[in-house]
Amino acid sequence: MSMPEERGLLLPWIEALPPYVPGRPAEASSGLVPVKLSSNENPYAPLPSVIEAAVAALQAVNRYPDPQAAELVQGLATLCGVAPENVAVGPGSVALLQQLAQVTSSVGDEVLFAWRSFEAYPLVTVLNGATPVTVPLTDHEEHDLDEMARRISERTSLILLCTPNNPTGTALAAAAFHRFMESVPTNVLVVIDEAYAEFVRGSHFIDGLREWRAYPNVAVLRTFSKAYGLAGLRLGYVIGHQDLINSLRRSTVPFTVPSITQAAAIESLRQRQQLLARVESIVEERTRVLEALADLGLNVEPSQANFVWIRLGARHQAFLDACHEAALAVRPYGDEGVRITIGEPQENNRFLGVVADFMADPQST
Numbered sequence: 001m002s003m004p005e006e007r008g009l010l011l012p013w014i015e016a017l018p019p020y021v022p023g024r025p026a027e028a029s030s031g032l033v034p035v036k037l038s039s040n041e042n043p044y045a046p047l048p049s050v051i052e053a054a055v056a057a058l059q060a061v062n063r064y065p066d067p068q069a070a071e072l073v074q075g076l077a078t079l080c081g082v083a084p085e086n087v088a089v090g091p092g093s094v095a096l097l098q099q100l101a102q103v104t105s106s107v108g109d110e111v112l113f114a115w116r117s118f119e120a121y122p123l124v125t126v127l128n129g130a131t132p133v134t135v136p137l138t139d140h141e142e143h144d145l146d147e148m149a150r151r152i153s154e155r156t157s158l159i160l161l162c163t164p165n166n167p168t169g170t171a172l173a174a175a176a177f178h179r180f181m182e183s184v185p186t187n188v189l190v191v192i193d194e195a196y197a198e199f200v201r202g203s204h205f206i207d208g209l210r211e212w213r214a215y216p217n218v219a220v221l222r223t224f225s226k227a228y229g230l231a232g233l234r235l236g237y238v239i240g241h242q243d244l245i246n247s248l249r250r251s252t253v254p255f256t257v258p259s260i261t262q263a264a265a266i267e268s269l270r271q272r273q274q275l276l277a278r279v280e281s282i283v284e285e286r287t288r289v290l291e292a293l294a295d296l297g298l299n300v301e302p303s304q305a306n307f308v309w310i311r312l313g314a315r316h317q318a319f320l321d322a323c324h325e326a327a328l329a330v331r332p333y334g335d336e337g338v339r340i341t342i343g344e345p346q347e348n349n350r351f352l353g354v355v356a357d358f359m360a361d362p363q364s365t
């Protein structure tokens with residue numbers, strides 16, 4: 001008779017998690033001010049009125065925040081043209097992603113997503129004991145929805161679609177999504193992760209807020225970390241059908257969204273036009289950067305987000321060294337490619353300068 005294996009202190013899938021590897025920060029070198037283009041942050045400081053709202057909320061942090069975040073949820077409902085019952089908020093969209101996995105997926109279930117895509121996807125899958133099923137991107141760095149449809153199985157519990165895709169910047173076409181959804185059983189939750197929705201330009205791309213109503217099993221995930229520039233305050237939201245939203249509300253620990261965050265976000269919604277004007281200038285910079293990269297001879301897919309993705313093959317490490325030398329923090333993915341966030345114009349010029357020197361230097365090829 002074989003003895004059952006002895007129970008360890010930690011769950012086996014937690015023990016198996018890869019160690020966290022922090023990114024290499026930009027270092028001041030040769031008198032250059034370090035530039036950070038590695039985390040897809042908004043380069044602009046919060047608006048003065050947003051800071052004022054946050055500071056005012058700080059005066060009352062001896063009290064718990066509103067557990068329902070009622071005013072914020074109402075503001076988001078108005079923004080998205082939905083009822084408050086269709087909105088859930090959480091401390092960053094990654095926390096909501098974890099919750100979405102938690103309410104749908106467990107041991108024996110499969111979570112399906114493209115790869116490369118957002119690095120949190122394998123993590124939230126494995127944290128729930130579920131199994132990641134990944135489908136490589138196409139040659140044009142896009143989701144391969146046909147192959148993803150083929151990989152749906154009876155064990156599939158959750159599908160994560162990242163559009164625009166982090167780290168490649170490619171966005172899903174609405175028509176392709178509609179076709180894909182014909183293959184998805186209604187007991188599989190499809191999450192459209194639109195962290196970069198505000199940066200998308202082009203009417204044929206998917207807009208989750210237009211899509212979710214037509215499908216009982218679709219939810220949309222958005223964030224205040226990118227377009228709204230509140231990454232440090234941690235706020236994300238889900239738009240979805242009432243049953244799913246209820247499940248998120250029931251399964252969360254209380255008081256996850258701090259009062260300071262709620263206040264800053266409510267004020268940000270009031271100042272939305274100003275914030276969207278900043279987004280527009282980042283989009284203009286994106287166009288300029290993409291054109292400059294093409295002029296420099298790099299073959300880069302058009303990005304719909306606030307970053308660009310470049311593959312340099314054998315020259316990958318040499319390029320990272322050149323960025324480091326120029327006190328420029330970028331985000332490498334293994335030896336596959338590099339993601340560079342669009343920053344303010346002079347920051348982008350630092351990046352373009354590195355690329356220009358790099359492409360002109362035969363030693364680097």
Ligand SMILES: *Cc1c(COP(=O)(O)O)cnc(C)c1O
Pocket residue numbers: 040091092093094095118162166193195222223224225226231234235236
């Ligand atoms: C940045 C990002 C998020 C946002 O995460 P927060 O937790 O809201 O800061 C979510 N999804 C993707 C794909 C992202 O790139």
